[in-house]
Amino acid sequence: MLERFGADIGKAMQAKRKRLETFTKSSLKGSNQKLEQLWKTQHAQRQKLTQEYSQQVFSVLQQWETDTQKSEEQEEKLNNLFRQQQKLFQQARVVQSQKLKTIRDLYDQFVKNMDEMEKSHESFLQGAQVELKKEMAMLQKKIMMDTQQQEMATVRKSLQSMLF
Template identity: 75%
Template sequence: MIFYVTCKLLFEEFSFKSGIWNLKLFNVIQVIGKLHLLFPSHKDETPIIDKHGKKRPSLTPRPVVEDEVGGEVQNMLERFGADINKALLAKRKRLEMYTKASLKTSNQKIEHVWKTQQEQRQKVQHEYSQQFLHVFQQWDADIKKSEEQEEKLMNLFRQQQKTFQQARIVQSQRLKTIKQLYEQFLKSMEDMEKTHESLLVGAQNELRKEMAMLQKKIMMDTQQQEMATVRKSLQSMLF
């Protein structure tokens, strides 16, 4: 009777969806079954026949043995439940620790990518701003030079006309250079944005792979920890 009641309590108290836990629970029930075989119930006792041929009950104190076995089974159940709670708490703590570490690593990577892109933008802007400044300075110098030549060659129309033509050619070249630099600047910015976008996509893909590996590692560690906890609980109950 104690064996069937104990099995019912085990299945009601520790019913798991995982096949591993059900296997371990089955092992515990087998241990209780062995205890039941060692200490049979009071109904299985053989009556003793006295000298007058009358049957009288056995004098063996079976209820006391059954109470002791029931107490041991209850202690086993309590220790088993405490070990399971400890395993679940440790699993939750490990999951929180791995999640925090993963978020920290992700933030560091994103911050590094953003900082690198910002430095590259500043570098490109500085380079082209210096080139624009140099071209504008040359252009301003050419204009001043044209004005000086215009004042000096005011009496010489042909020379003045030739000077104007040369100045216009030079200005056209400067404008063409500015246009080319501007087009190069736009193209460089587009190429840089595409490169940054591809780097960001690569970083995101790498992050997804790391998250998947981390999740797999957490599941493996959790399974190993659960198996070790249950093995330790069974050893403590059996030995």
């Protein structure tokens, strides 16, 4: 009878191990899928934001380069008229300063948006972490309840086999 009782306990433990492995694998798979999707979404957002600001900076730099070329052409044409040439240089410098200021403003906005996005992503990751902890707690509770039920069934079965 004791050998049978021990065999029943061994089978129950083996079944518990298999169930625990199954529960754990499914939970990890779900968590990995969620994290992978989260990473892809964040990566796409970063790429989009970087691309938008790169295009804007590139456009401003092209305009700046065009303005610089025009300024050089004016310098050659108006070589004899010093005062007019000086005015054109002053205007070009103002425009260049504005372009440089625009680039600085775009850079500051880009950094600010990246910081905000990082904070948002951190917050989202913290939320995902809390959700994962809740899922793990529910899984532990489920495993404990299943284990208790199986132990009760094994004890009943063993007692019945001992009594009858």
